[in-house]
Every structure is written in structure tokens, then in C-alpha cells.
Amino acid sequence: MAIEVRIPTILRTYTGGAKSVEGKGETLGELFDDLDSRHQGLRERLVGDAGLRRFVNVYLNDEDVRFLGGLQTPVADGDTVTVLPAVAGGGR
Amino acid sequence: MLTISSALRAKIVAHARADHPDEACGVIAGPAGSDRPERFIPMLNAERSPTFYRFDSLEQLRVWREMDERDEEPVVIYHSHTATQAYPSRTDISYASEPEAHYVLVSTREPDQAEFRSFRIVDGQVAEEEVRVAGAE
Numbered sequence: 296m297a298i299e300v301r302i303p304t305i306l307r308t309y310t311g312g313a314k315s316v317e318g319k320g321e322t323l324g325e326l327f328d329d330l331d332s333r334h335q336g337l338r339e340r341l342v343g344d345a346g347l348r349r350f351v352n353v354y355l356n357d358e359d360v361r362f363l364g365g366l367q368t369p370v371a372d373g374d375t376v377t378v379l380p381a382v383a384g385g386g387r
Numbered sequence: 388m389l390t391i392s393s394a395l396r397a398k399i400v401a402h403a404r405a406d407h408p409d410e411a412c413g414v415i416a417g418p419a420g421s422d423r424p425e426r427f428i429p430m431l432n433a434e435r436s437p438t439f440y441r442f443d444s445l446e447q448l449r450v451w452r453e454m455d456e457r458d459e460e461p462v463v464i465y466h467s468h469t470a471t472q473a474y475p476s477r478t479d480i481s482y483a484s485e486p487e488a489h490y491v492l493v494s495t496r497e498p499d500q501a502e503f504r505s506f507r508i509v510d511g512q513v514a515e516e517e518v519r520v521a522g523a524e
Contacts, residue, residue, distance in 0.1 A: 305484050350482060352444045359444045379451055380484035382430075385410060385439035386468040387476055 298326055298370050301377040309337040323353065324366035326376065341378065342366065350381040389489040389505040391415075391424050391463070393522045398427050400501045403467035403493040406432065410440040410467050411493075416454050417462035424462040424489070437469045439478070463505075465491035473502035475513050483508035489516070 297317045302310050310316050316334065320326035324342075331338035341351055346365050353360045354377040360368045370376065395415060403411045412432050415424035428450055433443040442450075454460060464485060468476075473494035475483070483490060486509045494502040507514045 303484070305486065352447060354444075354448050357445075357448070359448075361444070377448065379444075379447055381441060381444070381482065382412070382447060382464060382484070383434075383439070383441035383482045384466060384479035385434075385436065385476060386471040387438050387478060 299375045309334040323368045352379045388517045390519045407495040408437045412440040412466040414461045415463035416459040419460045467493040473504045
């Protein structure tokens, strides 16, 4: 079972520079646990005490997982999960 | 140093003015590794706020995928401040996540002139850089 996970530039320090890694799991949460076992520290950048970190966008194929099931979102062989840090800021 | 055409600079300023008093935001893509801003991509400010901006998550996915397909990267990430100076705020610094990008700030706090400045933000450190505007006014 392989799920492709596309990694943004700033998180490639955890993947030895790789833009894309593979993992497995039945849910997004399990997938991140699996990735963390080989890329230690990666999960911490994606998941906090309250679940998925607010300013990290995670997509399952073409959908934002916030509108699916967050960490409970089911994932399957052949899916592509994309991670993009939110682009945000402001005057304050 | 940021080198940018006067036409692109004008587009950023026009976008900022048009969205005032909300913050405007967007990207200028360029060929990967070239450091040349070429393709203007104004983005929706999903916050629609005078003090905060955020790219809509699905629009960001579409734009980032498109850049990837075209072998481009985000050379400039711009946004406007509507009541404060054109300098990265604490939130700007904490969310900066493209270490190779030039972060352009425009301030629209004055009606008759726009401040336009550019910065590198890497590992929480801000460094202002010179802006070289190329081409006829």
C-alpha cells in the first residue's frame, strides 16, 4: 500500500530533501504517524494538541482535509496527500 | 535584491489600491531558480480583512500545482498593509514559509502614494533588500 505525500520546501529538511515520500495508513493520522517513523519530527510540524495545525494546509487529492475528516480522513492506496504551509500574515 | 519590471510593480500597487481597505495579496511566479518575477497571480484574500490576509487553501493548491507543472516557483509573495508601514509584522514573519521568495510589502495607508518595499524572511529573520525597477515608467 502506498500513498504519495508531497512535501513543501520548508519541510524537506525532514525528508532529506525529498519533494515526495510514501507512507501507509487507513487514516491521515495513521499516515502521519507512519511518516514520522522514518522522518522524525515531521508529524510535529503538521499536528498539534488540537489536531491538524491551523496554518498548514493538507489536501487529499483535490480536497482540503478540513472539509473531509481532518486527521480521521480515510486514505487509500493510490491517493496523493499534499502539504502546503498556509500563506498568511497581516498588518499586526 | 529584487529586480522587477515597472509593469509588475504597478500591477501590485494597483491591486493593493483596489482592495483597500482590505489587505491585498498575491504571487509573482518565475522560472524555477531564475529569481525573475514574471507571471502576476493576484490571489483572493480569504480573510477579507484590513489587518490580515490568507490565501484561500484550494486556490493556493491550484496555483502551486500550476507553478510546479510549469517549472516555476513563487519568486515574489506580496501583500498590503492598509494602516501600517510596509514592513513585515510579527505575523508576517511567523507565517513566512518560502525561504527563497521575496516578500513584497505595499502600504496603502497614504491615499496619494504607495510604499513598496521588499524583504527576505528566512528562519524568522527579516532582511530588507533593494528593489531595482527595470523598464520604462
